[in-house]
Amino acid sequence: MADLPIFDDSQVQNVLCVVAHPDDMEYGGSAAAARWVERGASVSYLLLTAGEAGIRDQDPSDVGPLRAQEQRDACAAVGVENLTILDLPDGMLESGLDIRKRIAREIRKIKPDTVVTINWDVMAAWGLNQADHRVAGLATLDAIRDADNPWVFRELMDEENLEPWGVTRLIVSGVEPDYAIELSEANINAAVESLRCHKQYLSALGSHPDPQEMITGMTSEAGQSAGVDHALGIKLYKMR
Numbered sequence: 681m682a683d684l685p686i687f688d689d690s691q692v693q694n695v696l697c698v699v700a701h702p703d704d705m706e707y708g709g710s711a712a713a714a715r716w717v718e719r720g721a722s723v724s725y726l727l728l729t730a731g732e733a734g735i736r737d738q739d740p741s742d743v744g745p746l747r748a749q750e751q752r753d754a755c756a757a758v759g760v761e762n763l764t765i766l767d768l769p770d771g772m773l774e775s776g777l778d779i780r781k782r783i784a785r786e787i788r789k790i791k792p793d794t795v796v797t798i799n800w801d802v803m804a805a806w807g808l809n810q811a812d813h814r815v816a817g818l819a820t821l822d823a824i825r826d827a828d829n830p831w832v833f834r835e836l837m838d839e840e841n842l843e844p845w846g847v848t849r850l851i852v853s854g855v856e857p858d859y860a861i862e863l864s865e866a867n868i869n870a871a872v873e874s875l876r877c878h879k880q881y882l883s884a885l886g887s888h889p890d891p892q893e894m895i896t897g898m899t900s901e902a903g904q905s906a907g908v909d910h911a912l913g914i915k916l917y918k919m920r
């Protein structure tokens with residue numbers, strides 16, 4: 681039964697996607713990025729960490745640069761040209777003013793109409809959510825308000841000349857959806873390719889499902905709920 685409304689994303693022109701790790705965008709989010717890039721929107725990724733603590737038997741000093749490269753490849757697969765990776769510690773993201781200010785800084789620089797982030801709930805579709813994801817999602821929500829408030833992080837204005845900026849909407853992926861973003865076959869293929877780019881990371885995980893099956897499965901399911909072939913299920917929040 682098609683009961684999930686399609687989100688009219690014609691007003692989405694400048695998008696900032698904020699996630700914790702390399703690969704966080706690649707479980708569906710990158711398919712929407714591919715769609716928006718194809719339509720001429722500007723899409724930027726902000727990763728809060730380089731994911732250096734993500735491979736158990738490899739040293740973080742090797743893994744950070746490796747995963748950053750895999751993310752650059754993943755961005756290229758969906759046509760995303762603007763990637764920023766902050767140096768916050770993987771596995772140890774802390775909620776608080778520092779992380780909010782760092783995200784608010786990027787929001788004021790990029791001036792997005794739309795911010796995308798990941799599920800911040802304790803539970804995720806795949807089980808208990810990860811600590812960095814919870815922190816990243818909530819800090820992003822807070823940073824949207826911070827970026828719009830001239831009296832919060834005044835040094836961003838005074839020292840860096842970054843004026844307040846109001847984001848119009850927040851999109852959260854990986855949650856019980858209330859809208860669907862319709863995706864084309866080409867968007868799906870690009871998203872599969874982007875997930876495959878995290879080659880060494882995925883092989884270190886061992887039992888990761890095949891990217892093609894995984895992305896196709898996810899997006900067909902959401903598509904079915906929305907009455908189209910493929911879609912990404914999202915939660916949509918109006919921010920101003």
Ligand SMILES: [Zn+2]
Pocket residue numbers: 700701703704810813
């Ligand atoms: Zn992650």
